[in-house]
Amino acid sequence: MRIMLINSFYAPDIRGGAEYSVKKLAEGLQSRGHTVRVLCTGAYDTEEVIDGIEIVRFKPFGAYKKINIHDVPRWRRLLGHLLDIWNTGNSKRLSQEIKRFAPDVINTNNLYGITPIVWKIAKKLDIRLVHTVRDYYLMCPLVALTCKKTNGRKCANPGYGCQLHRNMNRLHSKYVDCVTAPSALTLSILTDDGFFKSSDKKVIANATDFDISAVKKILSNRVAELDKKTGVLFVYLGTLSEQKGIRWMIDTFRSIENKTCKLYIAGKGDLEDYVAAETSKDNRIEFVGFLNEQQVSQLLQSTDVLLCPSLWEEPFGRVVLDAYKHAMPVICSNMGALTELVEDRKSGFVVEARNCEQLKNRMMYYIEDKNRIIQQAVNSVNQLEKYTIDHQLDEFEKVYET
Incomplete structure (x- = not known):
């Protein structure tokens, strides 16, 4: 089968979990004998092969570099938002690339800069079209369904611009033959x-690579090392932003009187300065910055419990799978798909978002008896069988062939 995957970005231009997921999907499909090509945006028009996958990058019509977005004039940003709703300037290039590859099926993902106009093109060319929802950009230009007016809470009354964005995308979703999402909540x-x-x-569901024998070895090491530790080591891994619940997590941790526990924070984002400042107020908090994949694995193996205090409707929560691969229980908020990933009281705990008392009580559960970590660690390892690459590929192949 000839399969074209379309996403806003592709490795090495990794912006988040979507790029990781699309890369794993592309490589998995290719390994099963399918012919895969990825179409994505880039600063320039280029073609290359990465890990055996053909990548075609094109510069979207009217694109500007979004890294220094505050340096872009307001009118230019407004034009960019309008183009992100329905960018007819991309039509010719998208049509050319689709015809050139002649896919049996197109699977679109994130469409920033590309826009849902590609859906109409696929329908016009009579090509089966699958769309995978990886965030809420179709509904919200800011992706998270939150805004400053609501102090980071869900936006109940979007402005006219947001309504236009949502209504146009809703209208054009009629071109999609099948829609998939990594969680029931997101869908x-x-x-x-x-x-x-x-x-x-x-x-x-999203998938993750793992060697079950290696995971079981990590679990055995965790059991052997637990008694040697003087206190419970909590860890946060991800973006440092308001919507990720960083302030709530730190405030709660600082209210715990136990002096032997620690909180490690890894990642980057708008709240880096805030996190760094908090370490000077409490020496139990350590900010380790942004880590590569190997460093992340080392950090997770050396800590005990993952915290995932998100305040927005997480579409999935890949970091939870990272914890499970390292035989760790997870304390998460009751936001988005996190409740589908964490089994309350089995592979960790689910707490009410922004509830400091609940979060503190669940952290104290482990502090009061470190041995409680092990049983939930065992349960977390058992969760992994739901998220194998092979299972995900089986499901996508069924969708493509229908």
């Missing part, structure tokens, strides 16, 4: 708002 948020009314719908 329902869009379908409940009227998206993809005529499309087939399927939940296909």
Whole structure:
């Protein structure tokens, strides 16, 4: 089967979990004998092969570099938002690339800079079209369904610009043959708002690479080392932003009187200065910055419990799988798909978002008896079988062939 995957970005231009997921999907499909090509945006028009996958990058019509977005004039940013709704300037190039590859199926993902106009092109060319929802950009230009007006909470009354963005994307979702999402919650948020009314719908969880024998060895090491530790080591891994619940997590941790526990924070984002400042107020908090994949693994093996205090509707929560691969229980908020990944009281705990008392109580559960970590660590390892690459590929192949 000839499969074209379309996403805003592709490795090595990794912006988040979507790029990681698309790369794993592309490589997995290719390993099964399919012919895969990725179409994505870039600063320049280029073609290359990365890990055996053909990559075609094109510069979107009207694109500007978003890294220094505050240096871009307001009118230019407004034009960029309008183009992100329906960029007809991309039509010719998108059509050319699709015709050149002649895919049997197109699987679109994040569409910043590309826009849903590609859906109309696929329909016009009579090519089966699958769209995978990886965030809420179709509903919200800011992606998270939150804004400053609501102090980081869900936006109940979007402005006219946001409504235009949402209404246009909802209208054009009629071109999609099948929509998939990594969680039932994420899919329902869009379908409940009227998206993809005529499309087939399927939940296909994100997948992760792991060697079960290596995971079990990590678990054995955790059991052997636990008694040697003087206190419980908590860890946060991810973006340092308001919507990730960083302030709530740190405030809660600082309210714990136990002096032997520690909190390691890894990542980068808008709150880096705030996190760094907090370390000077409490020597139990350590900011280790942004880490590569190997460093992340080392950090997770040396700590005990992952904290995932998100304040927005997480579409999935890949960091939870990272914890499971390292035989760790997880304390997460009750936001988005996190509740589908963490089994409360089995592979960790689910707490009410922004509830300091609940979060503190769950952290104290481990502090009061470190041995409680082990049983939940065992349960977390057992969760992994749901998230194998092979299972995900099986599900996508069924969707493509329907």
